[in-house]
Amino acid sequence: MSTSTKPYLVRALYEWCLDNGYTPYITVWVNEYTRVPAQYVQNEHITLSISPTATKDLSIDNEWVNFHARFGGVAQELWIPVGHIVGVFAKETGEGMGFEIEPFVGEAGDNPNAPSVADQPAPSLESAQKKGLKLVK
Secondary structure: OOOOOHHHHHHHHHHHHHHOOOOEEEEEEOOOOOEOOHHHOEOOEEEEEOOOOOOEEEEEOOOEEEEEEEEOOEEEEEEEEHHHEEEEEEOOOOOEEEOOOOOOOOOHHHOOOOOOHHHOOOOOHHHHOOOOOOOOO
């Protein structure tokens, strides 16, 4: 069985954005295997900046995208199955690539570092008013 080309394309598009001075964004399909801030999820999707200025310790391996980011002033660790990435694009031009969803297959305990979105505490109203990553529609 061969490995998916998706993680390689995601990494290539990320590098392409940076090489051209663009801000790389990803759109992600969210379910119980995706750890993202629930308050920013709309219609089971979230769009996130993965630029070096918006993330810390970004890792894109063949199975997971993992990084730390601030939302409403609250630092959070995000875990995203690569198969849940719907698209990678440059914020400034919209150029990029869309992908089909490849649902993560496994048990909820398969990745102990990636608890469900429901396990995330909601930030307080005060912290939500501070600057952080913004939702791009």
